[in-house]
Amino acid sequence: MGMQSEVEMDEAEQFLQLFSADVRRMLLKSGLHAGRLQEVRMRAGQPLLLLYDGQEYGLTRDGRMTHRIEESFRVTKKELNETLECVSGYSLYAFEEEMKQGYITVQGGHRVGLAGKVVMDGGRIQCIRHISFLNVRLSHQICGCADDVLPYLIRDGAVADTLIISPPRCGKTTLLRDLIRQISNGTKMLSGKTVGVVDERSELGGSYQGIPQNDLGMRTDVLDCCPKSEGMLLLLRSMAPQVIAVDEIGDARDGEAIESAIHCGCRLLATVHGNSVEDIRARPFLGNLVKNHVFERYIVLARGLRAGIVREICDGDGRRLYGSDMDTHGGNCAGIFRKHDLGNQPGRADEAQMDAPAGNVRDAALSGAGNDLPQNTAGGGTWDGRADGTW
Amino acid sequence: MLRYLEQEMICHRTPLEEALGMAERMGHGEISQMMHLATRGMRERNGGAFREIWQEAVRKALGSGVLEQQELEVIAESWMSFCNPDVVLQKTMFDQQIARMELQKQNAQQQYLEKAGLYRRLGAIGGAFLIILLL
Numbered sequence: 001m002g003m004q005s006e007v008e009m010d011e012a013e014q015f016l017q018l019f020s021a022d023v024r025r026m027l028l029k030s031g032l033h034a035g036r037l038q039e040v041r042m043r044a045g046q047p048l049l050l051l052y053d054g055q056e057y058g059l060t061r062d063g064r065m066t067h068r069i070e071e072s073f074r075v076t077k078k079e080l081n082e083t084l085e086c087v088s089g090y091s092l093y094a095f096e097e098e099m100k101q102g103y104i105t106v107q108g109g110h111r112v113g114l115a116g117k118v119v120m121d122g123g124r125i126q127c128i129r130h131i132s133f134l135n136v137r138l139s140h141q142i143c144g145c146a147d148d149v150l151p152y153l154i155r156d157g158a159v160a161d162t163l164i165i166s167p168p169r170c171g172k173t174t175l176l177r178d179l180i181r182q183i184s185n186g187t188k189m190l191s192g193k194t195v196g197v198v199d200e201r202s203e204l205g206g207s208y209q210g211i212p213q214n215d216l217g218m219r220t221d222v223l224d225c226c227p228k229s230e231g232m233l234l235l236l237r238s239m240a241p242q243v244i245a246v247d248e249i250g251d252a253r254d255g256e257a258i259e260s261a262i263h264c265g266c267r268l269l270a271t272v273h274g275n276s277v278e279d280i281r282a283r284p285f286l287g288n289l290v291k292n293h294v295f296e297r298y299i300v301l302a303r304g305l306r307a308g309i310v311r312e313i314c315d316g317d318g319r320r321l322y323g324s325d326m327d328t329h330g331g332n333c334a335g336i337f338r339k340h341d342l343g344n345q346p347g348r349a350d351e352a353q354m355d356a357p358a359g360n361v362r363d364a365a366l367s368g369a370g371n372d373l374p375q376n377t378a379g380g381g382t383w384d385g386r387a388d389g390t391w
Numbered sequence: 392m393l394r395y396l397e398q399e400m401i402c403h404r405t406p407l408e409e410a411l412g413m414a415e416r417m418g419h420g421e422i423s424q425m426m427h428l429a430t431r432g433m434r435e436r437n438g439g440a441f442r443e444i445w446q447e448a449v450r451k452a453l454g455s456g457v458l459e460q461q462e463l464e465v466i467a468e469s470w471m472s473f474c475n476p477d478v479v480l481q482k483t484m485f486d487q488q489i490a491r492m493e494l495q496k497q498n499a500q501q502q503y504l505e506k507a508g509l510y511r512r513l514g515a516i517g518g519a520f521l522i523i524l525l526l
Contacts, residue, residue: 020440021439081476082439085440085441085476089406089407089433090408090433090441091408091474092474092475092476092481093400093401093404093475093481094405094406129477129478129480130477131476
Protein backbone atom coordinates (compact mmCIF):
# COMPACT_ATOMS: atom_id res chain seq x y z
CA MET A 1 0.00 0.00 0.00
CA GLY A 2 1.27 3.45 -0.79
CA MET A 3 1.81 5.20 2.47
CA GLN A 4 3.21 8.40 3.77
CA SER A 5 3.87 8.99 7.42
CA GLU A 6 4.81 6.52 10.12
CA VAL A 7 1.38 6.86 11.70
CA GLU A 8 -0.26 6.08 8.39
CA MET A 9 2.03 3.09 8.02
CA ASP A 10 0.96 1.76 11.39
CA GLU A 11 -2.68 2.28 10.49
CA ALA A 12 -2.21 0.57 7.16
CA GLU A 13 -0.40 -2.33 8.82
CA GLN A 14 -3.18 -2.67 11.36
CA PHE A 15 -5.76 -2.53 8.62
CA LEU A 16 -4.05 -5.19 6.53
CA GLN A 17 -4.11 -7.54 9.48
CA LEU A 18 -7.87 -7.67 9.18
CA PHE A 19 -7.67 -9.74 6.02
CA SER A 20 -6.80 -13.28 5.03
CA ALA A 21 -3.30 -13.93 3.75
CA ASP A 22 -4.33 -13.88 0.08
CA VAL A 23 -6.39 -10.70 0.25
CA ARG A 24 -3.63 -9.09 2.29
CA ARG A 25 -1.15 -9.93 -0.44
CA MET A 26 -3.40 -8.48 -3.11
CA LEU A 27 -3.96 -5.26 -1.17
CA LEU A 28 -0.24 -4.92 -0.61
CA LYS A 29 0.50 -5.44 -4.30
CA SER A 30 -2.12 -2.91 -5.33
CA GLY A 31 -0.09 -0.03 -3.92
CA LEU A 32 -3.24 1.80 -2.91
CA HIS A 33 -3.20 4.55 -0.33
CA ALA A 34 -4.71 3.36 2.95
CA GLY A 35 -5.94 6.85 3.74
CA ARG A 36 -8.12 6.90 0.62
CA LEU A 37 -9.54 3.43 0.92
CA GLN A 38 -13.05 3.58 2.37
CA GLU A 39 -14.46 0.09 2.13
CA VAL A 40 -13.58 -3.44 1.21
CA ARG A 41 -16.53 -5.65 0.32
CA MET A 42 -16.31 -9.41 0.34
CA ARG A 43 -19.18 -11.63 -0.77
CA ALA A 44 -18.86 -15.39 -1.09
CA GLY A 45 -18.44 -16.30 -4.75
CA GLN A 46 -18.50 -12.68 -5.86
CA PRO A 47 -15.77 -10.22 -6.91
CA LEU A 48 -13.68 -8.49 -4.28
CA LEU A 49 -14.68 -4.83 -4.39
CA LEU A 50 -13.05 -1.72 -3.02
CA LEU A 51 -14.47 1.72 -2.46
CA TYR A 52 -11.54 3.99 -3.07
CA ASP A 53 -11.78 7.76 -3.32
CA GLY A 54 -15.53 7.37 -3.58
CA GLN A 55 -15.31 5.06 -6.58
CA GLU A 56 -15.86 1.36 -6.84
CA TYR A 57 -13.02 -0.83 -8.07
CA GLY A 58 -12.45 -4.54 -8.40
CA LEU A 59 -9.17 -6.00 -7.21
CA THR A 60 -7.54 -8.62 -9.40
CA ARG A 61 -5.50 -11.56 -8.11
CA ASP A 62 -2.30 -9.80 -9.13
CA GLY A 63 -3.25 -6.75 -7.07
CA ARG A 64 -4.48 -4.49 -9.86
CA MET A 65 -7.39 -2.15 -9.23
CA THR A 66 -9.82 -2.21 -12.08
CA HIS A 67 -13.18 -0.83 -13.13
CA ARG A 68 -13.78 -4.08 -15.04
CA ILE A 69 -15.32 -5.85 -12.11
CA GLU A 70 -15.57 -9.19 -13.93
CA GLU A 71 -11.75 -9.42 -13.88
CA SER A 72 -11.70 -9.09 -10.15
CA PHE A 73 -10.67 -11.84 -7.74
CA ARG A 74 -13.63 -13.95 -6.64
CA VAL A 75 -13.90 -14.31 -2.92
CA THR A 76 -14.20 -17.88 -1.68
CA LYS A 77 -15.87 -19.05 1.50
CA LYS A 78 -12.41 -19.95 2.80
CA GLU A 79 -11.20 -16.37 2.32
CA LEU A 80 -14.29 -15.09 4.06
CA ASN A 81 -13.90 -17.37 7.04
CA GLU A 82 -10.21 -16.58 7.32
CA THR A 83 -10.94 -12.87 7.17
CA LEU A 84 -13.61 -13.31 9.79
CA GLU A 85 -11.05 -15.02 12.01
CA CYS A 86 -8.59 -12.20 11.48
CA VAL A 87 -11.03 -9.35 12.12
CA SER A 88 -12.17 -10.96 15.34
CA GLY A 89 -8.66 -11.86 16.50
CA TYR A 90 -9.68 -15.53 16.17
CA SER A 91 -12.37 -14.86 18.78
CA LEU A 92 -15.66 -14.36 17.00
CA TYR A 93 -17.49 -15.72 20.04
CA ALA A 94 -16.32 -12.66 21.99
CA PHE A 95 -18.32 -10.46 19.60
CA GLU A 96 -21.55 -12.43 19.89
CA GLU A 97 -23.53 -9.53 21.31
CA GLU A 98 -22.23 -6.99 18.80
CA MET A 99 -22.91 -9.41 15.96
CA LYS A 100 -26.59 -9.26 16.76
CA GLN A 101 -26.50 -5.68 15.52
CA GLY A 102 -24.96 -6.79 12.25
CA TYR A 103 -21.47 -5.47 12.70
CA ILE A 104 -18.44 -5.59 14.91
CA THR A 105 -16.00 -2.81 15.67
CA VAL A 106 -12.40 -3.91 15.67
CA GLN A 107 -9.09 -2.49 16.83
CA GLY A 108 -8.50 0.84 15.16
CA GLY A 109 -12.19 1.68 15.17
CA HIS A 110 -12.88 0.00 11.84
CA ARG A 111 -16.38 -1.37 11.45
CA VAL A 112 -17.01 -4.75 9.89
CA GLY A 113 -20.56 -5.29 8.68
CA LEU A 114 -21.75 -8.89 8.55
CA ALA A 115 -24.59 -10.63 6.77
CA GLY A 116 -25.61 -14.24 6.51
CA LYS A 117 -28.33 -16.41 7.94
CA VAL A 118 -30.07 -14.70 10.82
CA VAL A 119 -31.31 -16.93 13.63
CA MET A 120 -34.30 -15.50 15.47
CA ASP A 121 -35.44 -16.33 18.96
CA GLY A 122 -38.70 -14.94 20.28
CA GLY A 123 -38.78 -12.21 17.65
CA ARG A 124 -35.26 -11.07 18.44
CA ILE A 125 -32.03 -11.74 16.61
CA GLN A 126 -30.17 -14.47 18.41
CA CYS A 127 -27.15 -14.65 16.14
CA ILE A 128 -25.92 -14.58 12.56
CA ARG A 129 -24.70 -17.89 11.18
CA HIS A 130 -23.05 -18.84 7.90
CA ILE A 131 -21.66 -15.36 7.44
CA SER A 132 -21.16 -14.90 3.70
CA PHE A 133 -20.97 -11.13 3.29
CA LEU A 134 -18.48 -8.77 4.82
CA ASN A 135 -18.11 -5.04 4.51
CA VAL A 136 -14.95 -3.70 6.10
CA ARG A 137 -15.37 0.03 6.57
CA LEU A 138 -12.27 1.93 7.45
CA SER A 139 -12.30 4.43 10.21
CA HIS A 140 -10.33 7.49 9.21
CA GLN A 141 -9.42 9.89 11.91
CA ILE A 142 -8.85 13.25 10.27
CA CYS A 143 -7.49 15.70 12.78
CA GLY A 144 -8.39 19.25 11.86
CA CYS A 145 -11.37 18.44 9.65
CA ALA A 146 -13.65 20.41 12.00
CA ASP A 147 -11.46 23.55 11.96
CA ASP A 148 -13.82 25.47 9.72
CA VAL A 149 -17.00 24.22 11.33
CA LEU A 150 -16.21 24.75 14.99
CA PRO A 151 -16.37 28.57 14.94
CA TYR A 152 -20.05 28.32 13.99
CA LEU A 153 -20.75 26.22 17.04
CA ILE A 154 -19.37 28.64 19.61
CA ARG A 155 -21.74 31.00 21.36
CA ASP A 156 -20.58 33.19 24.25
CA GLY A 157 -17.60 30.97 24.92
CA ALA A 158 -19.75 27.86 25.11
CA VAL A 159 -20.56 25.14 22.63
CA ALA A 160 -24.00 25.37 21.04
CA ASP A 161 -26.25 22.30 21.10
CA THR A 162 -25.55 20.88 17.68
CA LEU A 163 -27.04 18.23 15.44
CA ILE A 164 -25.03 16.94 12.50
CA ILE A 165 -27.37 15.69 9.77
CA SER A 166 -25.95 13.50 7.08
CA PRO A 167 -26.72 10.58 4.79
CA PRO A 168 -24.69 7.44 5.52
CA ARG A 169 -21.00 7.49 4.57
CA CYS A 170 -20.77 11.24 4.31
CA GLY A 171 -18.43 11.80 7.21
CA LYS A 172 -20.63 12.72 10.15
CA THR A 173 -18.79 10.47 12.59
CA THR A 174 -15.43 11.78 11.42
CA LEU A 175 -16.61 15.35 11.85
CA LEU A 176 -18.07 14.65 15.28
CA ARG A 177 -14.87 12.93 16.36
CA ASP A 178 -12.77 15.96 15.47
CA LEU A 179 -15.23 18.34 17.09
CA ILE A 180 -14.97 16.30 20.29
CA ARG A 181 -11.19 16.38 20.14
CA GLN A 182 -11.03 20.14 19.57
CA ILE A 183 -13.65 20.99 22.19
CA SER A 184 -11.91 18.74 24.69
CA ASN A 185 -8.42 20.07 24.05
CA GLY A 186 -9.57 23.65 23.55
CA THR A 187 -8.78 25.99 20.71
CA LYS A 188 -7.86 29.67 20.38
CA MET A 189 -11.54 30.53 20.46
CA LEU A 190 -12.72 28.07 23.04
CA SER A 191 -11.27 26.88 26.32
CA GLY A 192 -11.13 23.11 26.79
CA LYS A 193 -14.33 21.49 28.01
CA THR A 194 -15.01 18.23 29.73
CA VAL A 195 -16.62 16.03 27.13
CA GLY A 196 -18.55 12.85 27.80
CA VAL A 197 -18.87 10.50 24.86
CA VAL A 198 -21.44 7.74 24.68
CA ASP A 199 -19.91 5.50 22.08
CA GLU A 200 -22.54 2.84 21.57
CA ARG A 201 -20.90 1.31 18.52
CA SER A 202 -17.27 2.04 19.42
CA GLU A 203 -17.00 4.13 16.29
CA LEU A 204 -16.03 7.46 17.77
CA GLY A 205 -13.26 6.26 20.01
CA GLY A 206 -12.65 2.95 18.27
CA SER A 207 -12.02 1.64 21.76
CA TYR A 208 -10.16 -1.58 22.12
CA GLN A 209 -10.35 -3.14 25.56
CA GLY A 210 -11.73 0.13 26.90
CA ILE A 211 -8.99 2.40 25.56
CA PRO A 212 -9.93 4.75 22.69
CA GLN A 213 -7.73 4.18 19.67
CA ASN A 214 -8.70 7.54 18.20
CA ASP A 215 -7.70 10.84 19.73
CA LEU A 216 -10.78 12.26 21.44
CA GLY A 217 -8.94 14.88 23.43
CA MET A 218 -7.51 15.22 26.90
CA ARG A 219 -10.74 16.03 28.73
CA THR A 220 -12.88 13.32 27.23
CA ASP A 221 -14.48 10.42 29.08
CA VAL A 222 -15.73 7.58 26.91
CA LEU A 223 -18.53 5.22 27.76
CA ASP A 224 -17.91 2.42 25.33
CA CYS A 225 -20.59 0.06 23.96
CA CYS A 226 -23.25 1.66 26.11
CA PRO A 227 -26.76 2.39 24.81
CA LYS A 228 -27.06 6.12 24.17
CA SER A 229 -30.07 6.86 26.32
CA GLU A 230 -28.70 5.11 29.41
CA GLY A 231 -25.19 6.35 28.72
CA MET A 232 -26.14 10.03 28.58
CA LEU A 233 -27.88 9.84 31.94
CA LEU A 234 -25.08 7.78 33.42
CA LEU A 235 -22.47 10.32 32.30
CA LEU A 236 -24.53 13.18 33.70
CA ARG A 237 -24.64 11.50 37.10
CA SER A 238 -21.09 10.27 37.22
CA MET A 239 -18.69 12.37 35.14
CA ALA A 240 -20.22 15.88 35.17
CA PRO A 241 -19.53 16.60 31.51
CA GLN A 242 -19.91 20.09 30.07
CA VAL A 243 -20.57 18.62 26.66
CA ILE A 244 -22.08 15.25 25.77
CA ALA A 245 -21.46 13.72 22.37
CA VAL A 246 -23.42 10.87 20.81
CA ASP A 247 -23.46 9.34 17.37
CA GLU A 248 -26.54 8.38 15.37
CA ILE A 249 -29.45 9.23 17.58
CA GLY A 250 -32.80 7.95 16.43
CA ASP A 251 -35.39 6.55 18.80
CA ALA A 252 -37.72 8.00 21.39
CA ARG A 253 -35.51 7.08 24.34
CA ASP A 254 -32.61 9.00 22.80
CA GLY A 255 -34.87 12.03 22.47
CA GLU A 256 -35.87 11.87 26.15
CA ALA A 257 -32.27 11.49 27.28
CA ILE A 258 -31.24 14.45 25.12
CA GLU A 259 -33.89 16.65 26.71
CA SER A 260 -32.75 15.55 30.18
CA ALA A 261 -29.14 16.32 29.33
CA ILE A 262 -29.92 19.74 27.93
CA HIS A 263 -32.08 20.66 30.89
CA CYS A 264 -29.20 19.74 33.17
CA GLY A 265 -27.16 22.52 31.58
CA CYS A 266 -25.07 20.18 29.53
CA ARG A 267 -24.28 20.96 25.90
CA LEU A 268 -24.92 18.36 23.27
CA LEU A 269 -23.29 17.24 20.06
CA ALA A 270 -25.18 14.58 18.15
CA THR A 271 -25.43 13.11 14.69
CA VAL A 272 -28.38 11.68 12.83
CA HIS A 273 -29.04 10.13 9.43
CA GLY A 274 -30.92 12.45 7.13
CA ASN A 275 -30.70 14.79 4.19
CA SER A 276 -31.90 18.05 5.65
CA VAL A 277 -33.38 19.71 8.71
CA GLU A 278 -36.79 19.20 7.12
CA ASP A 279 -36.18 15.46 7.03
CA ILE A 280 -35.54 15.47 10.74
CA ARG A 281 -38.52 17.70 11.46
CA ALA A 282 -40.76 15.12 9.80
CA ARG A 283 -39.64 12.32 12.11
CA PRO A 284 -41.83 11.44 15.08
CA PHE A 285 -39.39 11.82 17.96
CA LEU A 286 -36.56 13.86 16.57
CA GLY A 287 -39.06 16.23 14.99
CA ASN A 288 -40.16 17.36 18.43
CA LEU A 289 -36.59 18.26 19.31
CA VAL A 290 -36.38 20.43 16.20
CA LYS A 291 -39.77 22.03 16.83
CA ASN A 292 -38.86 22.72 20.45
CA HIS A 293 -35.64 24.43 19.35
CA VAL A 294 -33.57 22.02 21.41
CA PHE A 295 -30.69 22.38 18.97
CA GLU A 296 -29.04 25.71 18.32
CA ARG A 297 -27.04 24.60 15.29
CA TYR A 298 -27.60 22.14 12.46
CA ILE A 299 -24.73 21.02 10.28
CA VAL A 300 -25.95 19.35 7.10
CA LEU A 301 -23.50 17.23 5.17
CA ALA A 302 -24.06 16.46 1.52
CA ARG A 303 -23.69 13.24 -0.37
CA GLY A 304 -20.96 13.77 -2.90
CA LEU A 305 -18.06 12.06 -4.53
CA ARG A 306 -16.20 12.15 -1.28
CA ALA A 307 -17.14 12.37 2.32
CA GLY A 308 -17.19 15.54 4.36
CA ILE A 309 -18.93 18.12 2.24
CA VAL A 310 -20.69 20.62 4.47
CA ARG A 311 -23.78 21.77 2.62
CA GLU A 312 -25.08 24.17 5.19
CA ILE A 313 -24.98 25.25 8.78
CA CYS A 314 -28.21 26.61 10.23
CA ASP A 315 -29.16 28.04 13.56
CA GLY A 316 -32.01 26.76 15.72
CA ASP A 317 -34.54 28.85 13.79
CA GLY A 318 -33.44 27.41 10.49
CA ARG A 319 -31.59 30.53 9.37
CA ARG A 320 -28.67 29.62 7.22
CA LEU A 321 -25.32 30.67 8.64
CA TYR A 322 -23.27 28.99 6.01
CA GLY A 323 -24.06 27.09 2.84
CA SER A 324 -25.20 27.18 -0.72
CA ASP A 325 -28.43 26.80 -2.67
CA MET A 326 -27.60 23.31 -3.69
CA ASP A 327 -30.25 20.71 -4.39
CA THR A 328 -31.24 19.61 -0.91
CA HIS A 329 -31.31 15.99 -1.95
CA GLY A 330 -27.78 15.95 -3.17
CA GLY A 331 -28.57 16.09 -6.86
CA ASN A 332 -26.06 18.79 -7.52
CA CYS A 333 -22.94 17.06 -6.42
CA ALA A 334 -20.85 18.82 -9.04
CA GLY A 335 -20.45 21.61 -6.56
CA ILE A 336 -18.50 19.65 -4.06
CA PHE A 337 -15.18 21.28 -4.78
CA ARG A 338 -16.73 24.70 -4.92
CA LYS A 339 -15.94 27.08 -2.19
CA HIS A 340 -19.02 27.99 -0.20
CA ASP A 341 -18.45 31.69 0.13
CA LEU A 342 -20.26 32.89 3.21
CA GLY A 343 -20.54 36.40 1.86
CA ASN A 344 -22.56 35.29 -1.14
CA GLN A 345 -25.17 33.38 0.75
CA PRO A 346 -28.71 34.64 0.88
CA GLY A 347 -30.38 34.42 4.25
CA ARG A 348 -27.12 34.60 6.08
CA ALA A 349 -27.64 35.50 9.71
CA ASP A 350 -25.82 38.41 11.26
CA GLU A 351 -25.02 36.18 14.16
CA ALA A 352 -22.76 34.23 11.89
CA GLN A 353 -20.64 37.30 11.33
CA MET A 354 -19.84 37.37 15.00
CA ASP A 355 -19.22 33.71 15.38
CA ALA A 356 -17.49 32.98 12.13
CA PRO A 357 -13.76 33.49 11.78
CA ALA A 358 -12.62 36.54 9.89
CA GLY A 359 -12.27 36.29 6.16
CA ASN A 360 -13.68 33.78 3.75
CA VAL A 361 -14.73 30.43 4.95
CA ARG A 362 -12.92 27.66 3.22
CA ASP A 363 -14.61 24.61 1.87
CA ALA A 364 -15.15 22.57 4.96
CA ALA A 365 -14.40 19.30 3.25
CA LEU A 366 -13.36 16.84 5.88
CA SER A 367 -11.09 14.66 3.91
CA GLY A 368 -7.50 15.33 4.90
CA ALA A 369 -6.50 13.48 1.77
CA GLY A 370 -8.77 15.68 -0.28
CA ASN A 371 -5.92 17.30 -2.12
CA ASP A 372 -4.74 13.92 -3.31
CA LEU A 373 -8.03 13.29 -5.03
CA PRO A 374 -7.94 13.34 -8.79
CA GLN A 375 -9.67 16.57 -9.64
CA ASN A 376 -11.26 15.15 -12.74
CA THR A 377 -13.35 12.63 -10.82
CA ALA A 378 -16.10 15.05 -9.99
CA GLY A 379 -17.65 14.88 -13.43
CA GLY A 380 -19.21 17.67 -15.44
CA GLY A 381 -19.15 21.11 -13.94
CA THR A 382 -16.37 20.28 -11.54
CA TRP A 383 -14.22 23.16 -10.75
CA ASP A 384 -10.98 23.29 -8.92
CA GLY A 385 -11.43 25.99 -6.34
CA ARG A 386 -7.73 26.69 -6.14
CA ALA A 387 -7.63 27.88 -9.73
CA ASP A 388 -10.00 30.62 -8.76
CA GLY A 389 -7.39 32.13 -6.50
CA THR A 390 -9.89 32.56 -3.69
CA TRP A 391 -8.72 29.65 -1.59
CA MET B 392 -8.05 -28.01 30.18
CA LEU B 393 -10.81 -27.98 27.58
CA ARG B 394 -13.42 -27.27 30.24
CA TYR B 395 -11.29 -24.42 31.53
CA LEU B 396 -10.92 -22.95 28.05
CA GLU B 397 -14.63 -23.37 27.42
CA GLN B 398 -15.42 -21.46 30.60
CA GLU B 399 -12.97 -18.68 29.76
CA MET B 400 -14.11 -18.34 26.18
CA ILE B 401 -17.83 -18.93 26.26
CA CYS B 402 -18.69 -17.61 29.72
CA HIS B 403 -16.10 -14.86 30.23
CA ARG B 404 -15.64 -13.95 26.56
CA THR B 405 -11.90 -13.92 26.99
CA PRO B 406 -10.20 -13.48 23.60
CA LEU B 407 -8.68 -16.73 22.37
CA GLU B 408 -5.11 -15.49 22.48
CA GLU B 409 -5.49 -14.48 26.10
CA ALA B 410 -7.34 -17.67 27.03
CA LEU B 411 -4.65 -19.87 25.49
CA GLY B 412 -2.01 -17.79 27.28
CA MET B 413 -3.75 -18.48 30.59
CA ALA B 414 -3.99 -22.17 29.74
CA GLU B 415 -0.28 -22.15 28.94
CA ARG B 416 0.51 -20.86 32.43
CA MET B 417 -1.84 -23.37 34.01
CA GLY B 418 -0.62 -26.39 32.13
CA HIS B 419 2.82 -27.94 32.08
CA GLY B 420 5.14 -29.90 29.83
CA GLU B 421 4.02 -30.58 26.30
CA ILE B 422 0.53 -29.15 26.78
CA SER B 423 1.95 -25.84 27.95
CA GLN B 424 4.36 -25.86 25.02
CA MET B 425 1.47 -26.48 22.60
CA MET B 426 -0.50 -23.55 24.01
CA HIS B 427 2.59 -21.37 23.81
CA LEU B 428 3.16 -22.19 20.15
CA ALA B 429 -0.49 -21.54 19.28
CA THR B 430 -0.47 -18.20 21.11
CA ARG B 431 2.72 -17.19 19.35
CA GLY B 432 1.28 -18.14 15.97
CA MET B 433 -1.76 -15.98 16.61
CA ARG B 434 0.30 -13.07 17.82
CA GLU B 435 2.40 -13.06 14.67
CA ARG B 436 -0.83 -12.64 12.69
CA ASN B 437 0.35 -13.57 9.27
CA GLY B 438 -3.19 -13.98 8.09
CA GLY B 439 -3.27 -17.77 8.26
CA ALA B 440 -6.31 -19.68 9.43
CA PHE B 441 -6.37 -20.74 13.06
CA ARG B 442 -6.64 -24.37 11.95
CA GLU B 443 -3.14 -24.16 10.45
CA ILE B 444 -1.72 -22.40 13.51
CA TRP B 445 -3.21 -24.95 15.90
CA GLN B 446 -2.29 -28.03 13.93
CA GLU B 447 1.27 -26.77 13.55
CA ALA B 448 1.46 -26.23 17.32
CA VAL B 449 0.09 -29.74 18.01
CA ARG B 450 2.54 -31.30 15.59
CA LYS B 451 5.53 -29.49 17.05
CA ALA B 452 4.66 -29.97 20.71
CA LEU B 453 3.16 -33.45 20.73
CA GLY B 454 4.36 -35.01 17.48
CA SER B 455 7.37 -36.75 18.98
CA GLY B 456 5.66 -37.71 22.26
CA VAL B 457 3.95 -40.82 23.51
CA LEU B 458 0.54 -40.12 21.99
CA GLU B 459 -0.78 -42.35 19.24
CA GLN B 460 -1.72 -41.01 15.83
CA GLN B 461 -5.42 -41.28 16.56
CA GLU B 462 -5.07 -39.32 19.78
CA LEU B 463 -3.02 -36.66 18.04
CA GLU B 464 -5.72 -36.31 15.42
CA VAL B 465 -8.37 -35.71 18.04
CA ILE B 466 -6.29 -32.92 19.58
CA ALA B 467 -5.46 -31.46 16.17
CA GLU B 468 -9.14 -31.33 15.29
CA SER B 469 -10.03 -29.43 18.46
CA TRP B 470 -9.34 -26.14 16.61
CA MET B 471 -13.03 -26.18 15.68
CA SER B 472 -13.93 -25.64 19.31
CA PHE B 473 -11.54 -22.74 19.73
CA CYS B 474 -12.10 -20.78 16.56
CA ASN B 475 -15.22 -21.27 14.54
CA PRO B 476 -16.94 -18.84 12.19
CA ASP B 477 -20.22 -20.24 13.49
CA VAL B 478 -20.63 -19.19 17.11
CA VAL B 479 -23.58 -21.56 17.73
CA LEU B 480 -21.68 -24.49 16.31
CA GLN B 481 -18.66 -23.60 18.40
CA LYS B 482 -20.53 -24.23 21.63
CA THR B 483 -21.64 -27.68 20.50
CA MET B 484 -18.14 -28.41 19.21
CA PHE B 485 -16.79 -27.91 22.71
CA ASP B 486 -19.15 -30.54 24.08
CA GLN B 487 -18.35 -32.92 21.23
CA GLN B 488 -14.65 -32.41 21.65
CA ILE B 489 -14.82 -32.98 25.37
CA ALA B 490 -16.85 -36.17 24.78
CA ARG B 491 -14.24 -37.38 22.26
CA MET B 492 -11.44 -36.65 24.69
CA GLU B 493 -13.28 -38.50 27.44
CA LEU B 494 -13.69 -41.48 25.14
CA GLN B 495 -10.00 -41.37 24.30
CA LYS B 496 -9.17 -41.26 27.97
CA GLN B 497 -11.40 -44.25 28.72
CA ASN B 498 -9.86 -46.20 25.85
CA ALA B 499 -6.40 -45.37 27.08
CA GLN B 500 -7.27 -46.45 30.61
CA GLN B 501 -8.79 -49.68 29.34
CA GLN B 502 -5.75 -50.34 27.22
CA TYR B 503 -3.54 -49.60 30.18
CA LEU B 504 -5.45 -52.04 32.35
CA GLU B 505 -5.38 -54.74 29.65
CA LYS B 506 -1.69 -54.24 29.04
CA ALA B 507 -0.96 -54.11 32.76
CA GLY B 508 -2.76 -57.46 33.20
CA LEU B 509 -0.88 -58.92 30.28
CA TYR B 510 2.47 -57.74 31.61
CA ARG B 511 1.61 -59.10 35.06
CA ARG B 512 0.75 -62.47 33.59
CA LEU B 513 3.88 -62.43 31.44
CA GLY B 514 5.92 -61.52 34.49
CA ALA B 515 4.42 -64.36 36.50
CA ILE B 516 5.00 -66.86 33.69
CA GLY B 517 8.52 -65.55 33.20
CA GLY B 518 9.20 -65.85 36.95
CA ALA B 519 7.80 -69.36 37.12
CA PHE B 520 9.86 -70.34 34.06
CA LEU B 521 12.98 -68.93 35.70
CA ILE B 522 12.33 -70.85 38.94
CA ILE B 523 11.80 -74.09 37.00
CA LEU B 524 15.00 -73.41 35.10
CA LEU B 525 16.93 -72.82 38.32
CA LEU B 526 15.54 -75.94 39.96
